[in-house]
Amino acid sequence: MADHYEVLGVDNNATPEEIKKAYRRLARELHPDVNPDPEASDQFKLVTHAYDVLSDPQQRQQYDLGPQPSFGGGGQGFGGFGDIFETFFGGGQTRGPKSRRERGQDALIRVEMDLDEIVFGTKRDIEVNTAVLCETCNGSCCAPGTSPVTCDICHGSGSIQRAVRSLLGNVMTSSPCGTCRGYGTVIPNPCPTCQGQGRVRATRTISVDIPAGVETGLRLQMPSQGEVGPAGGPQGDLYLEVKVRHHETFSRNGDDLLATLEVQMTDAILGTTTTLKTLDGEVTLDIKAGTQSAEVLTVRDRGITHLRGSGRGDLKIGIQVVTPTKLNHKEQNLIKELAKSQKSVAPHLAHFQQGLFAKLRDRFLNV
Numbered sequence: 001m002a003d004h005y006e007v008l009g010v011d012n013n014a015t016p017e018e019i020k021k022a023y024r025r026l027a028r029e030l031h032p033d034v035n036p037d038p039e040a041s042d043q044f045k046l047v048t049h050a051y052d053v054l055s056d057p058q059q060r061q062q063y064d065l066g067p068q069p070s071f072g073g074g075g076q077g078f079g080g081f082g083d084i085f086e087t088f089f090g091g092g093q094t095r096g097p098k099s100r101r102e103r104g105q106d107a108l109i110r111v112e113m114d115l116d117e118i119v120f121g122t123k124r125d126i127e128v129n130t131a132v133l134c135e136t137c138n139g140s141c142c143a144p145g146t147s148p149v150t151c152d153i154c155h156g157s158g159s160i161q162r163a164v165r166s167l168l169g170n171v172m173t174s175s176p177c178g179t180c181r182g183y184g185t186v187i188p189n190p191c192p193t194c195q196g197q198g199r200v201r202a203t204r205t206i207s208v209d210i211p212a213g214v215e216t217g218l219r220l221q222m223p224s225q226g227e228v229g230p231a232g233g234p235q236g237d238l239y240l241e242v243k244v245r246h247h248e249t250f251s252r253n254g255d256d257l258l259a260t261l262e263v264q265m266t267d268a269i270l271g272t273t274t275t276l277k278t279l280d281g282e283v284t285l286d287i288k289a290g291t292q293s294a295e296v297l298t299v300r301d302r303g304i305t306h307l308r309g310s311g312r313g314d315l316k317i318g319i320q321v322v323t324p325t326k327l328n329h330k331e332q333n334l335i336k337e338l339a340k341s342q343k344s345v346a347p348h349l350a351h352f353q354q355g356l357f358a359k360l361r362d363r364f365l366n367v
Helices: 004-008 016-030 038-054 057-065 079-089 265-270 329-341 356-366
Strands: 107-113 122-133 159-166 169-176 199-210 219-222 238-244 251-253 256-264 272-278 281-287 296-299 315-322
Touching: 004 016, 004 038, 016 038, 038 057, 107 122, 107 199, 122 238, 199 219, 199 238, 256 265, 256 272, 265 315, 281 296, 281 315
Parallel strands: 107 238, 256 315
Antiparallel strands: 122 199, 159 169, 219 238, 251 256, 272 281, 296 315
């Protein structure tokens, strides 16, 4: 039986609210009224059962403790020893053979994306290598034209009962059949393609819609796109873990894009207008006369589209005034004339200020 926490996609320390939230999300995806896929219906039943157990504090506590012998009343024969009595004396109903068909494991692949792809989201064709249904036997595990046969050791029960002499006299013990491994049937002619597994490994291409606003480390879940289970069991889920590549010009803070613009000293003094190429087109920027280094200009709604909800972040551009280092004789004279026309203020110690990049960082975060 699948672990209830794994079915809901939460850890065993999840709060009741997290469990409820996970169930609602899965129910919206798997409910038969929304998803007509028969496998989705089976998965919905697993999800519902898992939620019924984990949402009840008493049942959850009992589930976390695992199977425990009960010494109270309420049973038959030996009261709380019902399961023990059944195991050793063969009383009650037998559990029957186990199914070969099991749910497949989840799969994880990593996807690298460029920063410009996450502004609006993108569509990718991704190759994944997982277990898929064997086309030769269609998950039956048998060679074409053959089928499983009833185990002649356990006669289809999947278990063997043996009489053991003890202080209580002869008692019956039950254990899985070693011939059929508890399945109740054997496969005399396994499928030659999958060697009786009902699945094979193969590389396939799937189309993925990656939403805008994803960030490094985020995992996207694709239900029923993972490994096919043994004997053609339901597929597990596929998880895509996103990694955003470094961009030479822009960086990210939340849903805002950050950039640094180098401005020549003369343009900072006199002011100018410039056109910049961004991740989704051009923007015109007005640089006012007297602009100082570490000032931040904000272009609204030119950042990254919000992952949840509507709207976009902003583009924040930090100014770095560039002082020329190589001047010819004429340029030097012009600068000297400018200096003479200005009120002379000798270099002096000022109050402590952060460095340019520290100031840019703080202003990026606060503007």
